[in-house]
Amino acid sequence: MNYAETLLWKNLWVQDALERVGKVRVRVEPVLGMDFPWRYRNKVTLHRGKAYVPGGVNERCEIAQQGRGPQGNGPLAVLGYYQNRSHVTVPFHDCLLLSERMNAWIHTVSGVIGGFPGIEDIILRESRAGDGLLLIKNSISGRDSDFAVTRTFIPEVGSAWAVRAADTPLLLWGQEMMEVSFLGVDFKVSPLAFLQVNYSMAEKLYSLVRQFADLRGKECVWDLYSGVGTLSLIVAGGAHEVYGIEENPFAVEDARRNADLNGFGHVHFLGGKVEKNLPRLPRKPDVVIMDPPRAGVTADVIDHILRCRPGKIIYVSCDPGTLARDLSRLVRGGYQVSLVQPVDMFPWTRHTEVVVLLQRER
Numbered sequence: 001m002n003y004a005e006t007l008l009w010k011n012l013w014v015q016d017a018l019e020r021v022g023k024v025r026v027r028v029e030p031v032l033g034m035d036f037p038w039r040y041r042n043k044v045t046l047h048r049g050k051a052y053v054p055g056g057v058n059e060r061c062e063i064a065q066q067g068r069g070p071q072g073n074g075p076l077a078v079l080g081y082y083q084n085r086s087h088v089t090v091p092f093h094d095c096l097l098l099s100e101r102m103n104a105w106i107h108t109v110s111g112v113i114g115g116f117p118g119i120e121d122i123i124l125r126e127s128r129a130g131d132g133l134l135l136i137k138n139s140i141s142g143r144d145s146d147f148a149v150t151r152t153f154i155p156e157v158g159s160a161w162a163v164r165a166a167d168t169p170l171l172l173w174g175q176e177m178m179e180v181s182f183l184g185v186d187f188k189v190s191p192l193a194f195l196q197v198n199y200s201m202a203e204k205l206y207s208l209v210r211q212f213a214d215l216r217g218k219e220c221v222w223d224l225y226s227g228v229g230t231l232s233l234i235v236a237g238g239a240h241e242v243y244g245i246e247e248n249p250f251a252v253e254d255a256r257r258n259a260d261l262n263g264f265g266h267v268h269f270l271g272g273k274v275e276k277n278l279p280r281l282p283r284k285p286d287v288v289i290m291d292p293p294r295a296g297v298t299a300d301v302i303d304h305i306l307r308c309r310p311g312k313i314i315y316v317s318c319d320p321g322t323l324a325r326d327l328s329r330l331v332r333g334g335y336q337v338s339l340v341q342p343v344d345m346f347p348w349t350r351h352t353e354v355v356v357l358l359q360r361e362r
């Protein structure tokens with residue numbers, strides 16, 4: 001397929017899910033795509049393991065087969081993606097979903113961690129300014145020596161962290177936070193907090209949410225599954241009060257810091273599960289924003305929202321199937337689907353983000 005055809009198929013997938021799963025018949029807007037749908041990912045998770053070599057040695061596995069770093073500085077760790085439905089590592093020379101800068105970092109890191117046999121998984125992130133963050137995610141030996149990677153080994157990456165299981169991340173060098181801005185709002189993000197992997201399309205999605213909310217300065221807004229506070233703070237300028245709820249403790253800390261950073265004293269964040277925190281919110285909402293994980297929203301959360309009867313609900317989804325299920329519940333509860341706008345956050349994959357505006361029926 002060419003890129004335009006992939007957008008048509010994604011539109012059909014969303015339409016089919018809404019009609020077949022949710023029994024919701026509504027026009028799905030054309031998918032918002034990218035002008036250049038390559039090298040858009042700002043984050044990559046890589047695994048170390050035995051290389052998968054389809055049909056023998058080929059160009060993609062050449063570096064791993066040579067068994068040396070890019071500067072000949074010791075054995076090269078086999079870093080790559082997991083093969084589909086397995087834990088077999090697939091190395092690559094150049095991933096076209098990552099920037100050329102990130103691909104270069106991967107080659108450098110592969111050469112370096114060959115001398116640290118305990119390192120199993122790593123995450124690389126890139127800021128909008130091109131700064132890099134390395135996270136050593138897991139160590140199979142559990143020894144501190146596995147995290148003794150110093151800046152002299154990888155000068156191209158601006159900061160590095162290490163973490164074991166449920167431990168608090170340990171800063172090895174560089175800045176403590178990654179900095180990024182969206183729509184004039186500044187954010188500082190810790191290494192274990194979630195951030196959309198496609199900066200340009202994330203900004204389009206956030207702009208849609210702010211447009212759908214259409215706030216006039218008097219509204220109370222709930223932002224459920226609020227992460228580091230991106231949506232809460234992007235709509236905060238037009239709201240009277242905003243309440244965000246997030247389960248990830250690192251993200252909650254980031255969100256509160258980001259509210260202070262931007263001078264939004266009327267934005268408040270609660271840590272913990274959405275289901276448990278909804279009864280703690282002091283005011284009923286005029287607008288509810290929901291950006292749940294792939295599993296969607298629980299029935300208890302939807303029932304609580306229906307009892308509060310907000311004028312608008314804005315649902316941001318990464319899974320059309322669970323979106324359709326949840327929209328069906330909301331429609332039966334007295335809401336009408338006004339707009340369905342898919343956003344191609346993940347070109348050349350089967351995934352798509354969808355922003356939906358629901359309004360309470362009079």
